[in-house]
Amino acid sequence: MDNARRDALKGMLGGSAALVALAAGAGGVLAQEAKAAAPGGGSDFGRHEVAALPFDAGKLRGLSQQMISNHHGKNYAGAVKNLNKTEEDLAKIGRDSAPYLVAGLRRAELTYTNSVIYHEHYFANLGGDGKMSGRIEKLVGDLWGSKGKWEESFVTTGLSLGGGSGWTVLAYNFHTGELRNYWSDNHTTALAYGKPLLVLDMFEHAYQLDYGPNHTKYVEAFFENINWDEVNKRLEKAEAIAKLLKA
Ligand SMILES: [Fe+2]
Numbered sequence: 569m570d571n572a573r574r575d576a577l578k579g580m581l582g583g584s585a586a587l588v589a590l591a592a593g594a595g596g597v598l599a600q601e602a603k604a605a606a607p608g609g610g611s612d613f614g615r616h617e618v619a620a621l622p623f624d625a626g627k628l629r630g631l632s633q634q635m636i637s638n639h640h641g642k643n644y645a646g647a648v649k650n651l652n653k654t655e656e657d658l659a660k661i662g663r664d665s666a667p668y669l670v671a672g673l674r675r676a677e678l679t680y681t682n683s684v685i686y687h688e689h690y691f692a693n694l695g696g697d698g699k700m701s702g703r704i705e706k707l708v709g710d711l712w713g714s715k716g717k718w719e720e721s722f723v724t725t726g727l728s729l730g731g732g733s734g735w736t737v738l739a740y741n742f743h744t745g746e747l748r749n750y751w752s753d754n755h756t757t758a759l760a761y762g763k764p765l766l767v768l769d770m771f772e773h774a775y776q777l778d779y780g781p782n783h784t785k786y787v788e789a790f791f792e793n794i795n796w797d798e799v800n801k802r803l804e805k806a807e808a809i810a811k812l813l814k815a
């Protein structure tokens with residue numbers, strides 16, 4: 569892979585060195601670069617930082633400032649803190665470590681890593697006017713038959729998690745090259761080879777304060793605040809990555 573193509577990949581992947589390496593399918597020097605550039609890579613385990621809320625918490629429709637602030641400042645920030653602590657502990661494991669301790673730490677690592685990724689996508693795809701437009705509107709229409717059919721599938725998937733916990737994710741599947749709605753009943757049953765485009769948090773902390781057990785109203789409010797411009801930006805990057813992966 570030449571430098572120009574590698575730089576292009578890094579830009580599209582938001583600097584995600586792990587994905588750059590994955591996309592490149594190369595080791596050696598590139599793998600070393602990926603390690604050096606990776607968040608928490610090298611000797612920097614446990615240095616993830618809380619991303620700022622990308623909108624005014626008091627400006628959403630039907631999702632209160634208190635609930636959004638609690639969600640961001642307590643639940644999401646807590647995942648960042650736990651990820652850092654888990655990585656610090658993982659940096660200490662060695663051949664003499666008890667397997668059950670290593671397994672527990674690896675489980676926690678994936679849980680908090682995915683929680684951080686999903687929460688950052690979730691907050692970043694809020695703060696909009698809720699009006700689907702652009703490339704994403706065309707694609708879901710082509711794939712599901714209509715925008716309404718896609719929405720029905722996504723909402724039904726989200727509601728199946730009501731009263732429990734999990735995520736609903738519209739994702740670009742790099743294995744098939746298509747979009748799909750996926751379900752996760754925790755943080756770890758995630759698509760192995762994809763990019764989240766739209767993320768809905770269905771953990772009770774995302775709606776209990778405003779809606780109690782009425783998760784249907786919460787999903788309606790979520791749709792009124794979707795930032796479809798952000799979703800279109802993610803889709804544009806996913807399609808560019810998919811093109812490079814095929815090259
Ligand atoms: Fe959450």
